[in-house]
Amino acid sequence: MPQNLIEKTFLKPVESYWIASTPETDYPTLQDNIKTDILVVGGGITGITTAYLLQKEGFEVVIIETSRIALSTSGHTTAKITSLHDLKYSKLINQIGSEGARKYGQINENAISMIEQIISEKSIVCDFSRQPSFVYTQDEKYLEKIEEEVNAASSIGLPASFQTSLPLPMSIEGSVCFDNQAQFHPRKYLLSLAKIFVENGGHIFENTTAIDIHEDRECMTSTRNGFSIISTKVVVASHFPFYDGGGFYSARMYPERSYGLAVKSPVKVPGGMYISYENPVRSLRTQPLEKDQQLLIFSGEHHKTGQDSCEKDHYTNLIKFAEETFSATDVPYRWSAQDYTAMNEIPFIGHISGNKHNIFIATAFQKWGMTTSTVSAMIIKDIITNGKSDVEEIFRPSRFTPVASAKNFIKENLNVADNLISGKLQSLPFEINLELGEAMAVEVEGKKAGAYRDMDGNVFIVDTTCKHLGCEVHWNSAERSWDCPCHASRYSYDGTVIEGPALKPLDRIR
Numbered sequence: 001m002p003q004n005l006i007e008k009t010f011l012k013p014v015e016s017y018w019i020a021s022t023p024e025t026d027y028p029t030l031q032d033n034i035k036t037d038i039l040v041v042g043g044g045i046t047g048i049t050t051a052y053l054l055q056k057e058g059f060e061v062v063i064i065e066t067s068r069i070a071l072s073t074s075g076h077t078t079a080k081i082t083s084l085h086d087l088k089y090s091k092l093i094n095q096i097g098s099e100g101a102r103k104y105g106q107i108n109e110n111a112i113s114m115i116e117q118i119i120s121e122k123s124i125v126c127d128f129s130r131q132p133s134f135v136y137t138q139d140e141k142y143l144e145k146i147e148e149e150v151n152a153a154s155s156i157g158l159p160a161s162f163q164t165s166l167p168l169p170m171s172i173e174g175s176v177c178f179d180n181q182a183q184f185h186p187r188k189y190l191l192s193l194a195k196i197f198v199e200n201g202g203h204i205f206e207n208t209t210a211i212d213i214h215e216d217r218e219c220m221t222s223t224r225n226g227f228s229i230i231s232t233k234v235v236v237a238s239h240f241p242f243y244d245g246g247g248f249y250s251a252r253m254y255p256e257r258s259y260g261l262a263v264k265s266p267v268k269v270p271g272g273m274y275i276s277y278e279n280p281v282r283s284l285r286t287q288p289l290e291k292d293q294q295l296l297i298f299s300g301e302h303h304k305t306g307q308d309s310c311e312k313d314h315y316t317n318l319i320k321f322a323e324e325t326f327s328a329t330d331v332p333y334r335w336s337a338q339d340y341t342a343m344n345e346i347p348f349i350g351h352i353s354g355n356k357h358n359i360f361i362a363t364a365f366q367k368w369g370m371t372t373s374t375v376s377a378m379i380i381k382d383i384i385t386n387g388k389s390d391v392e393e394i395f396r397p398s399r400f401t402p403v404a405s406a407k408n409f410i411k412e413n414l415n416v417a418d419n420l421i422s423g424k425l426q427s428l429p430f431e432i433n434l435e436l437g438e439a440m441a442v443e444v445e446g447k448k449a450g451a452y453r454d455m456d457g458n459v460f461i462v463d464t465t466c467k468h469l470g471c472e473v474h475w476n477s478a479e480r481s482w483d484c485p486c487h488a489s490r491y492s493y494d495g496t497v498i499e500g501p502a503l504k505p506l507d508r509i510r
Contacts, residue, residue, distance in 0.1 A: 006319050009331040010312070014479060016335040017262040017287070017295065019075045022187040025068050025194075030205040030223060035230040036062040038384070039221055041210045042237035043069030045370065046362050048190050049377035050235050052118075052197050057385050061202050062229065063194075066209040066238070070190040072499065073239050073369060076337040078260060078283055078299045080273045081115055082133040082181040083108035083158065085368045087145055087277060088345075090152040095344065096394060102156035103391045104346075109158070111374035112182050119189065122196055126188035127288055133273045136166060136175035142277050146174045153178070167270050168284070169325055183273060183285055186370065211503050213243045219358055224503070235360045235380055236352060240340060240488070240501045245352035245359055247397055250469070250501060253340045253348070253364040255488030258302040259314045259478075262287065262295045262333035265326045269296060276300075282321060295332075298322055302367075305338060305488035311478035336479060338488060338499060341366040349376045349395035350383060360384075361397055434459070439475040439493065444509050448472055450482055452493040462495040463507040473506070482506065 003011075038054055040047045043065030051061045063069070083105050092101035119128050137146055146162070153160035159179040166172055198204060209224040213234055221229045236242065241249050258281075275283040281300035288294055298321065301314035315334055322328035342348055342364035349372075352361040360383070362376035375395075382389035393399075434440060439452040441464060450464045450473065464473045464482065471486035481498055482491040490498040495506030 005323050005328060005331065006316055009315070009319055009334060012332070012334070014335060015333050016076050016260075017297070017333040018077070018079070018185060018187045019071065020333060021185070022191060025070075025191065025206065027065075027069065027198075027204040027206040030064060030208040030225065030227050030229075033228050033230075034062065034203075036060050036203070037231060038062070038233045038235065039064065039219070039229050039231040040235045040237055041221065041242065042235075042239065043194070043204065043206070044072055044074040044237065044239065044373070045070070045186060045190055046373035046376050047235070047237035048194050048197065049374050050237060050362075050380055051202060052193055053377050053381040054384065055197060055200060055202050057381065059384075061197075062231070063197075063202070063204045064208040064210060064223070064229070065204070065206050068206050069194055069204060070187050073337060073339070074186050074190060074373075076260065076335045077186055077370060078273075078285055078297055079186045079370055080133065080181070080183055080283075080285060080368075081112050081370045082178060082273065082368070083112065083371060084133045084135060084153075084160075084176065084178040084181065085366065085371075086135060086275070087149040087176070089156065089158065090145075090148045091345070093152055093156070095346075098156055100394055101152070104394055105153065105156055105158045107375050107378065107391050108371050111371045111378065112180075114374055114378065115184070115189075116182065118193065119184075122192065124189055124192040126185045126192065128182060128184040128189070129271070129288075130180055130182050131271050131273050131285070133178045133181040134163065134166060134175045135275055135277055136163075136172045137277045138170070138172050139278050140173050143173045146176055146277065150176045166274065167272065168274065169267060181273065185287070209503070210238070210242055213245075213359060215356060215358055233358050233360065233384060235362070237362050237376070238500065239338075239363065240499070241352070241361050241363055242500055242503065243352070243359070245356045245361070247348075247353045247361070249348070249361075249363065249397075250487045253342045255305045255338055255340050256302045256367075257305050257311070257336050257338050257483075257488075258299055258367070259311075259318055259336045260297065260299040260334065261315070261318050261322060261331050262297055263322045263326070263328045264330040264332065265296050265322070265328045267296075267326045268294070280317065296322065296326060296328075299337075304485065305483050305490070311336075311476050315478060338490070339367045339369070340364045340488075347372050347376070347395055348397035349379050350389075350392050350397050352397060354398045437480070439477075439480070441472075441475070447509065449509050450475060450506075452480070454493070460494045461509040462491070462493075463509055465506075466502060467497075467504040467506065468500075468502040
């Protein structure tokens with residue numbers, strides 16, 4: 001019997017198109033104590049862009065990355081560069097007023113232009129193109145919200161219009177459209193920008209993990225392999241901040257995972273970037289290939305990290321959508337991503353806390369990291385070089401927004417407490433009975449543990465207590481990882497850290 005598209009897809013490894021279509025990097029690991037003007041922790045789009053802009057201002061800059069640059073969130077994205085962040089502006093006007101919302105929108109528009117300017121000036125080949133961006137609904141009950149967003153965005157000078165149809169094989173009730181947005185290949189862009197940064201005297205150290213910062217007149221950042229970096233400033237661009245600085249970020253933002261596919265289809269989409277307003281979210285853009293071919297990039301199916309019974313179902317749902325709506329014939333690549341959202345849905349960008357004047361942070365981009373990362377670089381560069389930014393009050397990490405944040409703050413932290421307690425009370429079996437490629441939670445010598453049998457029959461057993469704040473991790477069947485339901489630390493089946501905030505691996509049980 002011939003295999004269907006879902007079966008064929010799951011026979012292939014989980015792999016991002018952006019990573020598969022670009023070369024690996026091989027920057028050195030830090031092997032000595034060093035000193036620099038500015039240290040950037042994190043080699044994704046935020047860190048690389050920030051380092052590039054600060055270097056242009058005359059600073060000596062060092063980037064350190066815990067694995068390889070542009071592999072984590074920047075390599076697992078849809079790579080839409082847009083100021084249309086869902087239905088954002090009607091909410092922002094109520095939260096921070098029309099002028100604040102206008103500044104938020106304008107700096108995101110400026111970020112698109114800056115990316116385009118860098119690409120043009122440095123002749124970077126990265127499939128950059130200007131595209132319209134749409135948020136659409138197929139449900140009549142959301143039409144009023146769409147119209148409200150068009151009016152709100154137009155009132156503060158953004159390029160918004162109302163559309164009743166899309167050049168896609170589906171009907172809609174309506175959409176908000178922002179003209180002149182953009183898309184690109186994020187790894188082609190970032191690897192080129194990193195190369196330019198190094199050629200101009202910058203330093204990148206891969207496989208170098210920062211574990212703490214001590215701030216006095218200077219900052220001393222210590223690394224896992226025992227070396228330290230002295231700098232006047234530190235920019236924490238590590239997605240989830242490895243260093244909290246008294247900002248209590250684990251309690252002020254929440255994590256979600258979402259899923260992506262690169263699909264081959266006979267349906268030719270003429271461009272544009274699309275995302276549904278209602279759930280389940282369906283996001284789409286095109287990616288050009290050689291000989292006038294294209295991939296369709298789908299994403300969606302978000303859920304709280306570590307809080308889903310079968311992550312593979314989300315890939316299945318996306319594949320079904322691609323097949324039924326776009327006649328998909330092949331899914332050569334699939335991947336997942338992790339994103340953090342601030343409780344009041346405005347990113348944290350600037351000084352990490354009120355009393356840490358030499359340490360900066362950029363996090364909680366709410367799935368719009370391509371644009372917001374560049375916004376972060378622009379804001380931090382302005383604060384370091386000029387002492388201020390025109391928009392720093394909007395994004396200030398130490399801001400207190402009790403009204404805007406209260407509902408989400410209570411809900412998300414009750415969710416963390418519930419997962420912490422329920423994980424400790426769970427009763428587990430003592431016997432390990434696993435097929436190849438399967439995992440289960442078990443009890444070993446009185447400890448809660450997780451067991452995984454690899455495809456060669458080897459069994460790996462780890463203590464499932466997360467090294468961040470002690471929640472019990474859950475098995476992710478789609479990625480074959482142990483994921484924390486509280487603050488989204490992720491570990492490989494053998495306990496190795498994949499994503500923070502945890503810095504230490506899970507304990508192995510023999």
